[in-house]
Amino acid sequence: MSTGAMEEGNQAMKLYSHPMSSCSRRVRLALNLKGLEYDCINITSTTDPELLKVNPMGYVPALVDGTSVISDSYAILLYLEEKYPSHSLLPQDLTRRAINYQVASIVSSSIQPLQNMTLVNYIGEIVGPEEKLPWAQHHITKGFVALEKLLTNYASKYATGDEIYLADLYLAPQLDNAINRYKVNMTEFPLLIKLNETYNKLPSFQLIMAETRTSE
Known part of the structure; x- marks a missing residue:
C-alpha cells in the first residue's frame, strides 16, 4: 500500500504495521498528515522473519527510511517530525x-x-x-x-x-x-x-x- 505524495528523489518508506495496533495507527496517521508516501507491510506474527530483521523485539511499528531503521511509535514520530517538518506535529507554543x-x-x-x-x-x-x-x-x-x-x-x-x-x-x-x-x-x-x-x-x-x- 502506498499513501500520500513521495518527496522527489526519495524512495518510499516501509512501515511494518498491523491494523489492530494503535501504535502503528499513530504512525500511519502522521505519515498521511505529512503527505509522505510509504509501503505498509502488515505483519501477522511477532516471529515474522522479515519483521525480526528490522526489529528483533518482534513489535510493530517499525519504519525503514532509506538506511534508517526505527522502531517504537514515539521514536518514529519524533524522527518524522525532525526529518519531514512539513505539517508539524507540535505547536509552536x-x-x-x-x-x-x-x-x-x-x-x-x-x-x-x-x-x-x-x-x-x-x-x-x-x-x-x-x-x-x-x-x-x-x-x-x-x-x-x-x-x-x-x-x-x-x-x-x-x-x-x-x-x-x-x-x-x-x-x-x-x-x-x-x-x-x-x-x-x-x-x-x-x-x-x-x-x-x-x-x-x-x-x-x-x-x-x-x-x-x-x-x-
Missing part, C-alpha cells in the same frame, strides 16, 4: 507543546500497555475470562479522567487547538479502542466524545479506524 507530550505519555504509558490484548488475555488466564473487560475498562477510564481534565483549557477543534498535533494522533486510536473494542462508558467524558466525533469525520482517520474494525 511551548505550553501547548508540553500538553501534547503529556497526552502522548498518558496514552502510551498509563493506558495502552494496560489494555494491550496480550496483557488482557493474560489477566483472563490467571484471574478468569470474566475479568478481562473490567480490567481494560478500569485502566482506560482512569487515563481518560486525567485526559479530560488536562485538555479542558486547551482543546478547541482538536485536542490542543485548531490543528491536528501529536496529541490527536495518540488520542484517535485510543478512543476508537475504548469505544468499539472495550465498550467503555464515555458519559463522563464530553470533551473526549467531541474529539472522537471530530476524528470520525476526517477521511484519513476514518480509513485507518475502519481497517482496524474490519480486521477484528
Whole structure:
C-alpha cells in the first residue's frame, strides 16, 4: 500500500504495521498528515522473519527510511517530525507543546500497555475470562479522567487547538479502542466524545479506524 505524495528523489518508506495496533495507527496517521508516501507491510506474527530483521523485539511499528531503521511509535514520530517538518506535529507554543507530550505519555504509558490484548488475555488466564473487560475498562477510564481534565483549557477543534498535533494522533486510536473494542462508558467524558466525533469525520482517520474494525 502506498499513501500520500513521495518527496522527489526519495524512495518510499516501509512501515511494518498491523491494523489492530494503535501504535502503528499513530504512525500511519502522521505519515498521511505529512503527505509522505510509504509501503505498509502488515505483519501477522511477532516471529515474522522479515519483521525480526528490522526489529528483533518482534513489535510493530517499525519504519525503514532509506538506511534508517526505527522502531517504537514515539521514536518514529519524533524522527518524522525532525526529518519531514512539513505539517508539524507540535505547536509552536511551548505550553501547548508540553500538553501534547503529556497526552502522548498518558496514552502510551498509563493506558495502552494496560489494555494491550496480550496483557488482557493474560489477566483472563490467571484471574478468569470474566475479568478481562473490567480490567481494560478500569485502566482506560482512569487515563481518560486525567485526559479530560488536562485538555479542558486547551482543546478547541482538536485536542490542543485548531490543528491536528501529536496529541490527536495518540488520542484517535485510543478512543476508537475504548469505544468499539472495550465498550467503555464515555458519559463522563464530553470533551473526549467531541474529539472522537471530530476524528470520525476526517477521511484519513476514518480509513485507518475502519481497517482496524474490519480486521477484528
